Amino acid sequence: MAISVSVASSVMSYAATDGNTDSNANNSYDSANTAPMYRLYNPNSGEHFYTANEGERENLLYDHWQYEGIGWIAPKKSKRPVYRLYNPNAGDHHYTTSKYERDVLVEAGWNDEGIGWYSDDEKRVPLYRQYNPNARAGAHNYTTSAGERSMLVAAGWNDEGIGWYAVDEGSPAPKVTQAEDDAYASIEGVMNLRGAGSGYHTKIDISGGSAVVSFGIQYEKDIRNVYPQFPGSTVFLVENVMGHATEPGPEGKEYLYLKSAPQGQDVKVRLSWYSDGTIKFFVNDMEIGRSRTTMYPPFIFAAEGSVARNGDSIDGSIKDIHVKVGTDSSDYGTVGIWNDTSDFFGLRGDVVKLGEARKEDTPYSNDGQPVWGADVTIKGTSNIPGDGPDGKPWTWDTSFSAVEPSTQTTGHPLSAIINIAQRWDV
Numbered sequence: 511m512a513i514s515v516s517v518a519s520s521v522m523s524y525a526a527t528d529g530n531t532d533s534n535a536n537n538s539y540d541s542a543n544t545a546p547m548y549r550l551y552n553p554n555s556g557e558h559f560y561t562a563n564e565g566e567r568e569n570l571l572y573d574h575w576q577y578e579g580i581g582w583i584a585p586k587k588s589k590r591p592v593y594r595l596y597n598p599n600a601g602d603h604h605y606t607t608s609k610y611e612r613d614v615l616v617e618a619g620w621n622d623e624g625i626g627w628y629s630d631d632e633k634r635v636p637l638y639r640q641y642n643p644n645a646r647a648g649a650h651n652y653t654t655s656a657g658e659r660s661m662l663v664a665a666g667w668n669d670e671g672i673g674w675y676a677v678d679e680g681s682p683a684p685k686v687t688q689a690e691d692d693a694y695a696s697i698e699g700v701m702n703l704r705g706a707g708s709g710y711h712t713k714i715d716i717s718g719g720s721a722v723v724s725f726g727i728q729y730e731k732d733i734r735n736v737y738p739q740f741p742g743s744t745v746f747l748v749e750n751v752m753g754h755a756t757e758p759g760p761e762g763k764e765y766l767y768l769k770s771a772p773q774g775q776d777v778k779v780r781l782s783w784y785s786d787g788t789i790k791f792f793v794n795d796m797e798i799g800r801s802r803t804t805m806y807p808p809f810i811f812a813a814e815g816s817v818a819r820n821g822d823s824i825d826g827s828i829k830d831i832h833v834k835v836g837t838d839s840s841d842y843g844t845v846g847i848w849n850d851t852s853d854f855f856g857l858r859g860d861v862v863k864l865g866e867a868r869k870e871d872t873p874y875s876n877d878g879q880p881v882w883g884a885d886v887t888i889k890g891t892s893n894i895p896g897d898g899p900d901g902k903p904w905t906w907d908t909s910f911s912a913v914e915p916s917t918q919t920t921g922h923p924l925s926a927i928i929n930i931a932q933r934w935d936v
Contacts, residue, residue, distance in 0.1 A: 519640035525701045544677050547627060549581035553739065553769060554649040557602055565764070565926035571800055571842030574766055580680030582637060582654050582840055584627040594626030606672050639673035642666070651813060652820050654679045684796040687704040688834055693790070695932070697811045699831040700776050702809035703727040703744075709818025712826035712888060716779050718814070721805035724749045725781040725791045727771045730818055733827070733877045737767055746779070748791055752804045768799045776829070778782040810846070815857060815888025816925040823891040824857065830883050831865070833930065834873045840935045848884055852927040854914050856893035859926035861886050881930060
């Protein structure tokens with residue numbers, strides 16, 4: 511992906527995350543005559559996509575597009591339609607009010623997808639159009655923000671003037687706190703990752719049945735070679751393991767590289783599970799992705815740190831950990847204390863600060879144990895004698911067949927894990 515596409519994604523994500531809309535933005539609109547235009551972002555292609563269709567928006571979210579909020583408010587009808595076209599070769603959409611431009615693109619092999627929405631006849635709010643001459647996909651950007659337009663033009667995009675008009679500006683995707691999240695189960699904490707070597711990873715986990723989902727920050731030196739949109743090789747990663755957990759390879763597993771992540775900085779992350787099997791992933795209370803899983807309660811919640819290969823080191827922390835789970839007194843909250851004894855292959859997890867004891871009839875209950883808001887660290891350098899079955903140094907994919915030196919047993923991850931169980935009197 512061209513550097514200028516990465517610039518566009520960072521500009522759009524910044525606006526959505528921090529609420530940097532123009533001062534005259536109006537979040538209310540006449541629903542009888544106007545429609546919100548939802549804006550989504552594909553982190554793999556760099557494309558921004560726009561639709562008034564809630565069903566289409568939801569389908570794209572489960573295809574791992576990221577929701578960035580309402581781009582603008584469009585009239586439901588007007589004298590000037592905006593045509594939507596799709597390039598099946600580049601996987602890109604284009605939008606135009608020009609019949610001539612539409613017909614030229616169709617002749618060149620684009621698919622005509624009809625009228626996407628309408629332009630405002632009163633021309634109240636302009637939608638500025640910019641073009642990235644270096645991009646194969648995601649080549650156009652559309653925004654009501656003159657500031658965003660200027661930033662992109664300064665970064666090398668071509669200013670193509672006004673594409674169409676909106677009735678009003680939109681609004682960024684809202685933040686959702688853990689208290690506001692309607693998930694059946696969630697775990698959140700403030701994560702900080704450091705390490706040395708070829709790869710290392712801090713994450714929060716939920717497991718139930720034979721499945722486990724983890725979400726966190728991972729560094730792996732070769733990520734940039736496979737995903738050039740992550741030049742720092744540090745990402746927010748989801749591991750959705752629904753089978754074959756202790757076996758190398760992708761079978762039964764889903765890996766999602768959602769967004770560039772920082773090293774050595776505190777970031778609040780949350781993993782949430784919903785009763786329909788949906789899982790969502792939040793950074794600083796903003797949803798950055800979702801998927802589906804086969805896991806089910808009762809759940810085990812965990813904080814975990816891993817390294818990629820023998821000899822790699824990790825120095826990670828997860829602070830202020832909060833677990834929320836359950837729907838009534840039979841499954842509310844957690845029982846016991848954080849168990850920090852699952853240390854494997856030279857890595858060690860420790861509870862370094864006890865939390866608050868809460869004995870209440872709510873999803874935040876912890877049976878009166880000092881666990882709410884606990885801090886943990888995961889540190890160490892991996893040490894597995896010998897080589898793996900492939901004759902190469904052991905990795906986080908092959909360690910399950912290695913003999914753990916302190917226990918003389920097999921079947922362990924290249925990790926340290928600190929966990930706690932859900933109350934289950936069902």
